[in-house]
Amino acid sequence: MKIKVKNKFRAFVSIIVVCLLIYSVYALVVRKGTDKDNPDTVPENSSAGDQLNPESGEDTKDDSNPSNETGSGESSENKADDSNNDSNDQEKDNESANVRLTEEELAKYKPNEAGKIMVVMFHNFIDTYKSGDKEYTTTFNDFRNLLQELYDRGYRLISLSDYINNNINVEAGCVPMVFTFDDGTAGQFNLVEENGKLVANRQSAVGVMEEFNKTHPDFGLKGTFFVNLGLKTFDGEGTLEERLKYLIDRGFEIGNHTLEHVKLSEITSAEKIQQQIGGNQKKMSELVPGYIMDTFSLPYGLPSENLVNYVIEGEFEGIKYKNRAIMEVGWDPNPSPVNKKFNPLSIHRVRASGIEPVQADLAWWLSNLKRENEYVSDGNPNTVTVPKDKEEEIDKDKLNGKELIVY
Numbered sequence: 530m531k532i533k534v535k536n537k538f539r540a541f542v543s544i545i546v547v548c549l550l551i552y553s554v555y556a557l558v559v560r561k562g563t564d565k566d567n568p569d570t571v572p573e574n575s576s577a578g579d580q581l582n583p584e585s586g587e588d589t590k591d592d593s594n595p596s597n598e599t600g601s602g603e604s605s606e607n608k609a610d611d612s613n614n615d616s617n618d619q620e621k622d623n624e625s626a627n628v629r630l631t632e633e634e635l636a637k638y639k640p641n642e643a644g645k646i647m648v649v650m651f652h653n654f655i656d657t658y659k660s661g662d663k664e665y666t667t668t669f670n671d672f673r674n675l676l677q678e679l680y681d682r683g684y685r686l687i688s689l690s691d692y693i694n695n696n697i698n699v700e701a702g703c704v705p706m707v708f709t710f711d712d713g714t715a716g717q718f719n720l721v722e723e724n725g726k727l728v729a730n731r732q733s734a735v736g737v738m739e740e741f742n743k744t745h746p747d748f749g750l751k752g753t754f755f756v757n758l759g760l761k762t763f764d765g766e767g768t769l770e771e772r773l774k775y776l777i778d779r780g781f782e783i784g785n786h787t788l789e790h791v792k793l794s795e796i797t798s799a800e801k802i803q804q805q806i807g808g809n810q811k812k813m814s815e816l817v818p819g820y821i822m823d824t825f826s827l828p829y830g831l832p833s834e835n836l837v838n839y840v841i842e843g844e845f846e847g848i849k850y851k852n853r854a855i856m857e858v859g860w861d862p863n864p865s866p867v868n869k870k871f872n873p874l875s876i877h878r879v880r881a882s883g884i885e886p887v888q889a890d891l892a893w894w895l896s897n898l899k900r901e902n903e904y905v906s907d908g909n910p911n912t913v914t915v916p917k918d919k920e921e922e923i924d925k926d927k928l929n930g931k932e933l934i935v936y
């Protein structure tokens with residue numbers, strides 16, 4: 530009897546063991562299945578792998594970034610992925626912080642981050658030139674060709690803010706450039722309705738830039754528009770609020786150009802200057818709450834010396850303003866933000882070219898400015914690289930934590 534009971538017990542245990550084995554296999558298969566069905570888990574696992582193995586991570590990032598960049602957070606559909614992109618960007622920054630150009634690369638790119646940057650000034654854009662049009666007027670076709678020419682010559686757009694903040698991030702060997710647009714003309718930008726949606730008119734500078742960006746995303750889609758919100762601004766369809774938001778949502782910047790394009794040189798009272806600059810900001814705050822215009826473009830020069838401070842700082846009807854940078858109607862390229870000569874309150878601009886060449890307009894500088902005098906990037910936003918003979922041009926107080934590399 531005892532033996533029989535023992536045998537029965539053994540059989541019972543065997544059955545339980547077999548059941549447990551079957552269950553384990555089943556559980557494994559089911560778990561694998563859920564992993565496959567849940568796409569979220571896949572990238573998470575692979576990015577964890579990247580962190581463990583930086584070398585292989587670099588390869589996969591290079592493959593995945595272009596697709597991220599073309600869709601980079603512009604549409605709200607991509608918003609959910611933004612956090613992922615941000616962490617990718619951060620990883621990229623951290624990586625580039627460790628990347629140094631080899632001697633071969635230094636010889637090839639000749640980085641000079643003490644050099645000059647062109648801040649280009651545009652005004653009107655039209656279909657065809659009329660007689661008398663000069664550097665204040667550009668046709669859409671000329672503008673289209675200009676973008677291609679600039680791209681081919683290695684220029685890349687950066688925002689005015691990134692320029693002032695010395696936050697320049699363009700590929701090694703490329704030259705940063707800033708676009709500015711004064712007066713808020715319709716040729717610069719206007720909205721049209723397309724399939725029930727308001728979009729930038731293709732026959733506007735913004736429309737041309739958007740089109741160019743589709744095939745040359747690395748050129749950059751940046752620019753600052755200096756507006757007079759008391760006058761017609763980007764005349765076309767949509768409300769003024771919709772027009773401003775369209776630009777801001779796409780990463781363009783809006784700067785102050787006084788409420789009504791007054792001649793500051795003829796103004797004799799501090800009140801009037803503050804009404805014109807603070808009043809423009811007040812209007813902006815009503816249209817786009819929270820948006821601060823802290824860069825200023827001078828309409829027809831400066832006021833008298835005792836009033837200049839009100840251009841920089843002031844207050845109107847409870848609205849305070851402080852301009853970090855002041856654009857002048859200029860004639861020449863401006864120094865690097867880490868150059869001893871850089872003064873954000875006096876930024877010289879290069880006038881765009883029109884039908885007739887003008888001394889020191891953009892076309893003139895494109896053929897006369899030597900690459901060795903331009904800001905040529907080392908490709909790393911965390912370092913400032915200069916050849917030995919330019920080292921003395923650097924203001925070390927302006928490095929702001931960035932590492933200076935002299936070669």
Ligand SMILES: [Zn+2]
Pocket residue numbers: 711712786790827828829
């Ligand atoms: Zn103007």
